[in-house]
Amino acid sequence: MALMVLVLVGLTFGWLSSVLARTEAAGSILRQIGLAMAASVAVGLYANNMTMMGGLSPAALGFACAAATAVLAAYHVLVRSRTSEV
Secondary structure, three states, X not given: OHHHHHHHHHHHHHXXXXXXXXXXXXXXXXXXXXXXXXXXXXXXXXXXXXXXXXXXXXXXXXXXXXXXXXXXXXXXXXXXXXXXXX
16 A cells, blocks of 8 residues: 555656646656656655555655655756756
């Protein structure tokens, strides 16, 4: 159940990031969703004492949200700096 919640958090944050950034390219939208999903699952797993069999602690959920936000912010800074140089 915890894994399902973390995947859902990543999907939601990635989709919301693509909406807020007004991303229209399908590849970029999927990349943002994938990055957020990977970050939330990895950090949520680590913060939940490396177990997904039981429930998800509130701290792990918070860390997963923060990780997804941080990864997406770094992604957008990197993409914006790449496009401004060209």
